[in-house]
Amino acid sequence: MIRKKQCVAMLLAGGQGSRLGVLTQHMAKPAVPFGGKYRIIDFPLSNCANSGIDTVGVLTQYRPLELNAYIGSGAPWDLDVSQGGVYVLPPYHTGATGEWYKGTANAIYQNLSFIQQFDPEYVLILSGDHIYKMDYAAMLRHHIEHKADATIAVRQVPWEETHRFGIMNTNEQGNIIEFEEKPKHAKSNNASMGVYVFTWSKLRDYLTRDDQNPESSNDFGKNIIPMMLNEGCTLTAYSFNDYWKDVGTIYSLWEANMDLLTTPLPIDLHDKKWRICARNFGAGPQFVADTADVTDSLVTEGCEVYGTVKHSILSTGVVVEAGAQVIDSVIMPGAVIRRGAIIRRAIVAENAVIEPGTSVGEAEGDIAVVGQNVIVPAGGSVAAGAQLDV
Amino acid sequence: MSDLMGLIYTGDNGERLGELTSLRAVAALPVLARYRVIDFVLSSLVSSGAKNVGIIMQKNYHSLIDHLGSGKEWDLHGKHQGLVILPPYQTPDNIGVYSGLMDAIRSNMVFLRRSRERYVVVTDSGMLYSANYDDMLAQHIRTGADITLMYSTDHNLLRSGSGHYIRVDEEGRVCELENQPMVPSFENTYMEAFLIRRELLIELADRAVSRAQYHFTRELLQHAIADHDLSVYGWKNDSPAWRLDTVQAYYDCSMALTKPEIRRQILRADRPVWTKMRDEMPTRYTADAKVKDSLLADGCIIEGTVENSIIFRGVRVMKGAVVKNAVIMQDGYIMPGAHVEGCILDKQVTVRDGSTLCAPASYPMVVAKGTTV
Numbered sequence: 001m002i003r004k005k006q007c008v009a010m011l012l013a014g015g016q017g018s019r020l021g022v023l024t025q026h027m028a029k030p031a032v033p034f035g036g037k038y039r040i041i042d043f044p045l046s047n048c049a050n051s052g053i054d055t056v057g058v059l060t061q062y063r064p065l066e067l068n069a070y071i072g073s074g075a076p077w078d079l080d081v082s083q084g085g086v087y088v089l090p091p092y093h094t095g096a097t098g099e100w101y102k103g104t105a106n107a108i109y110q111n112l113s114f115i116q117q118f119d120p121e122y123v124l125i126l127s128g129d130h131i132y133k134m135d136y137a138a139m140l141r142h143h144i145e146h147k148a149d150a151t152i153a154v155r156q157v158p159w160e161e162t163h164r165f166g167i168m169n170t171n172e173q174g175n176i177i178e179f180e181e182k183p184k185h186a187k188s189n190n191a192s193m194g195v196y197v198f199t200w201s202k203l204r205d206y207l208t209r210d211d212q213n214p215e216s217s218n219d220f221g222k223n224i225i226p227m228m229l230n231e232g233c234t235l236t237a238y239s240f241n242d243y244w245k246d247v248g249t250i251y252s253l254w255e256a257n258m259d260l261l262t263t264p265l266p267i268d269l270h271d272k273k274w275r276i277c278a279r280n281f282g283a284g285p286q287f288v289a290d291t292a293d294v295t296d297s298l299v300t301e302g303c304e305v306y307g308t309v310k311h312s313i314l315s316t317g318v319v320v321e322a323g324a325q326v327i328d329s330v331i332m333p334g335a336v337i338r339r340g341a342i343i344r345r346a347i348v349a350e351n352a353v354i355e356p357g358t359s360v361g362e363a364e365g366d367i368a369v370v371g372q373n374v375i376v377p378a379g380g381s382v383a384a385g386a387q388l389d390v
Numbered sequence: 391m392s393d394l395m396g397l398i399y400t401g402d403n404g405e406r407l408g409e410l411t412s413l414r415a416v417a418a419l420p421v422l423a424r425y426r427v428i429d430f431v432l433s434s435l436v437s438s439g440a441k442n443v444g445i446i447m448q449k450n451y452h453s454l455i456d457h458l459g460s461g462k463e464w465d466l467h468g469k470h471q472g473l474v475i476l477p478p479y480q481t482p483d484n485i486g487v488y489s490g491l492m493d494a495i496r497s498n499m500v501f502l503r504r505s506r507e508r509y510v511v512v513t514d515s516g517m518l519y520s521a522n523y524d525d526m527l528a529q530h531i532r533t534g535a536d537i538t539l540m541y542s543t544d545h546n547l548l549r550s551g552s553g554h555y556i557r558v559d560e561e562g563r564v565c566e567l568e569n570q571p572m573v574p575s576f577e578n579t580y581m582e583a584f585l586i587r588r589e590l591l592i593e594l595a596d597r598a599v600s601r602a603q604y605h606f607t608r609e610l611l612q613h614a615i616a617d618h619d620l621s622v623y624g625w626k627n628d629s630p631a632w633r634l635d636t637v638q639a640y641y642d643c644s645m646a647l648t649k650p651e652i653r654r655q656i657l658r659a660d661r662p663v664w665t666k667m668r669d670e671m672p673t674r675y676t677a678d679a680k681v682k683d684s685l686l687a688d689g690c691i692i693e694g695t696v697e698n699s700i701i702f703r704g705v706r707v708m709k710g711a712v713v714k715n716a717v718i719m720q721d722g723y724i725m726p727g728a729h730v731e732g733c734i735l736d737k738q739v740t741v742r743d744g745s746t747l748c749a750p751a752s753y754p755m756v757v758a759k760g761t762t763v
């Protein structure tokens with residue numbers, strides 16, 4: 001007997017994230033390391049836990065192994081509860097009709113019976129590619145107070161970027177009257193964050209009807225939201241203007257990491273009332289040797305620093321040998337930077353080894369990327385903007 | 391599948407550690423930037439496959455219980471077994487205040503009887519080291535010993551007037567045991583940890599207590615060795631080891647662990663040490679940070695100078711502050727221009743602007759928890 005839940009969260013984690021290039025060659029985007037000790041998915045999962053939402057379905061599709069292993073029982077986020085908890089939901093075969101998730105709405109549609117088990121009043125839809133701290137409970141209250149059928153989190157984006165977003169035009173009451181997907185000439189700069197609250201009975205109905213339409217691309221932004229608007233549903237906008245960063249591209253991922261080096265922090269990760277939790281790998285304290293020079297940087301457990309680290313992020317278990325220099329870069333878990341190597345404006349992925357005397361990236365220009373487990377041979381070099389994979 | 395369980399005795403309240411243990415058991419003493427002493431023995435047991443670990447508590451055990459929780463961090467939160475906390479309580483079988491280890495074991499007999507493992511490691515918690523109990527158990531079985539004592543030749547453990555020292559013959563048999571000699575005759579220090587068949591331990595504890603023998607080492611063990619009643623062997627642990635019985639010993643241990651070659655023998659990749667998580671952000675080093683030869687936990691903000699020190703979670707060293715040869719425990723706050731040298735700052739100590747706290751390395755100073763200097 002499963003106990004009824006007021007709200008169930010569904011986290012869309014199936015996208016390949018192809019704009020992250022070699023970084024998502026071997027893992028789904030939400031599993032990509034961030035900020036030294038986190039992975040992208042730690043943010044929505046911690047937000048759920050901190051918002052009191054203890055039932056989360058994680059929809060996976062693309063290279064789920066690393067993500068599944070990382071989520072495990074959900075214990076790091078206190079989501080290992082006996083009523084609810086975190087569930088990894090891959091697409092499955094149903095005899096005649098099993099198929100991959102065709103779009104965001106289809107992914108939820110295929111898990112209709114998962115959600116129904118909890119008989120929720122509301123469903124929260126999240127994506128796994130943003131860095132932000134958000135109280136979903138406040139958004140849910142907004143949804144309930146406005147007696148809405150759907151509530152869409154929006155934020156103001158610079159006018160010159162409106163063409164990249166789904167733009168919500170609202171009336172004076174904050175109700176959405178029009179939705180424009182990536183408009184050339186936007187009427188407002190309220191962009192959808194891809195965070196939705198739906199009244200479950202309504203959403204179930206729309207998902208079912210959407211599935212019956214062979215023309216539909218089964219997408220929330222393209223199909224479900226416009227259909228609800230056309231048919232006179234109440235859709236409200238929920239304004240969120242705290243830190244929120246899309247990390248869907250190499251540059252934005254690098255930039256979001258660099259944001260953690262600014263003072264004051266644009267996103268406070270020291271906040272004890274809203275902790276961002278991550279899985280623990282039992283690494284020891286960080287060691288900074290007498291030959292080291294570490295400034296303007298974030299360093300975490302298990303790191304051993306003998307070289308120079310400037311304006312960079314070292315993740316769990318990174319080793320920087322004496323004479324090596326790491327500048328304006330993100331070094332992901334377990335990577336080793338050997339003596340004399342110079343890393344500038346680069347992302348070095350998990351367990352990569354940069355052999356002695358190597359140069360990765362340049363002082364200016366695009367971000368260089370070294371993929372997971374890649375060994376860059378001694379004396380080699382990786383140009384700005386280049387991506388190296390095994 | 392290991393047939394080994396653990397029983398950890400945390401009764402010692404370490405009087406000579408002064409304010410460091412006035413509010414906590416030695417087992418709960420913070421150590422090595424992010425651990426507590428008990429994490430090492432607990433993690434070693436878990437690495438050797440133990441799934442059932444009892445912890446006998448006696449005094450000042452609040453912070454220990456808070457630290458251990460359900461045992462989740464050590465994967466000891468099983469449905470049928472895992473971490474079992476054994477606080478003192480008074481019943482006809484348990485007298486609440488134990489006169490010694492045998493007394494404590496006898497008082498917690500129900501736990502031992504209910505357990506299923508064939509072997510049990512019984513260990514004190516006043517020393518810091520890494521142990522491979524698999525090797526110890528293999529030797530125990532090979533020699534057919536009744537009791538196997540863990541010992542070390544590390545000179546750090548020698549003391550005048552305290553500790554137990556053993557003579558071990560070529561076959562590994564323990565032939566003599568000295569109890570608290572002024573000058574130890576043997577260089578082998580008994581590490582206050584032994585391995586025994588669980589049922590034999592039950593039998594011995596019952597017999598000993600009924601004869602008013604409450605102490606394991608100086609009563610039961612010393613007699614058993616002298617009279618050849620039991621076959622007692624020694625197993626040598628090559629890990630570096632520290633006896634945390636004085637402020638100086640704690641300080642020396644901390645300073646030694648800043649050396650990578652020593653630290654790697656305690657924090658081994660193949661035997662990870664687990665501890666309670668705080669989910670802190672990685673440590674931030676600002677443009678003015680100057681850090682050398684130091685160990686730091688997460689959640690710190692370093693704007694000043696830190697040399698040859700151990701910095702626990704959530705510590706802030708502000709601009710112009712200098713921390714040298716020091717141990718700063720959790721949430722310490724070193725304000726601009728302050729100078730801290732040769733000190734052990736317990737948790738939540740604030741050193742105000744421009745204050746100077748200096749002690750020689752041969753006489754480290756302890757600042758009590760929550761103090762503002």
